[in-house]
Amino acid sequence: MGYIVPEYSDLQKKTDDLEDYFNRLCKRYISLRYEELRSKVTALEKKYDEKITKKTSWFSFSNPELRRDQTACIAQLLPKLPEAGEKEQINLAQNILQGAIFYRYKRITVSYQGVAYSFLGYTPENSALSRTLEEEFHLLELDDETLATCCEAYLAYLRQPDKSRTNKKVGDLFPYIQEDGEFYKKLEQVITVAKIGAQAIRQQLQIIAFVKSVAHALRETDKGVDDIFTELSEVVLEKLKAEPYLTKQDIVSLLRSKKTPKNQIFVEIFILSLPRQGVTKSGVQIEEDWIKPFKDYMVEALSITSNYVLIGSYVMALSLCKTERPKLKDALNHTLGAKGVNQLDDDTIALALEAFKTYVEIPGRPAMDCKAWNLDTGEEHMRQDLIELYNRVMKRTASLAC
16 A cells, blocks of 8 residues: 555644654753743742742852842843744744743853862752752753753843944843853853754754745745636636647646746746646546546645645655654654555655655745755755755666566
8 A cells, every 4th residue: 555645734734843743752841831931030039039948058159149130130031021922023032031041050050060069069959049940940851952042042132232222232231241241151151062962953953944944935835826826727718718628838838928027936836737638628637537627626736736845845854864863754754644554655755756856946936944954055955965866766666667
């Protein structure tokens, strides 16, 4: 039994969830909801005070007032960050706020690695603030990629120009940061160390970003084609009033004569799904006794083409799954529904790569995130891999057909 291709709409939805599924497989840090995060930051100093009253030995080498200044530095972000807004805006605000929390937590860890603390057997477990942060924000589950991403967002936020004052940065609004002459240096050190630890997971997330960018590009071109679908279909149907039969090439020439700079990408995508057998006045001959109206045929064909383009991006992503990336491979196959006996077969892979290759070659189509291949020249490297993989698969399917 061959691979059962998922419905296009289902695959689009599951692609939206691909990164979340991968993160769960990797047991990555699960962020609190933004509202809950803000609430916990508001109560942070109170929670810290409750902790230090229970066991004074936790701050034997720490100044409680210093720790309160550090918690205040986090809480002072709240009035400066939006409470509500667009999803991207809130995601960024959440990363900034988490970056401040994670940085303080990591700095306490680093400070306890110093000679004075380690000589006396003290660890971060002896820090009331460290314990408070751990318990309130579940930081024992924190991974390097989340740490790096959030601290980078925090650093970028602090380095923004302060629009209310000349030659000042946002970071200058925080008294604790102004008093700590090495604050930015220490924050950069936390990011550097975290990025080293996050390298493997970041590379895999770049592969997922590639697939998601293809899904996004398809949604954009699907809408563009949908906007001119009736117009293009009517051009063909009008021609069929004068001609009993149009070959595929007849239709291609007809449609390309109607191209404008604004719609040319979408016309070419429409052309990708034209029936090879051409069209008669009655419609498209599917089988000997089955003729489908041209418009109905094209609606279905366009969805199938987009589906195979998206599956092609998954095939490209799977080609980057090395042996040390089993969870990424599992996540990609899970989204494709490729499990048990329902595995991707050579015929599906060949069709998917052909559709993806044709889509990639359309001039002016939406950009794709190809950093998984190379940070600077990713698309060129992706295209090279695509041609190599396409040729290899075509040779294999041709030899099996003999």
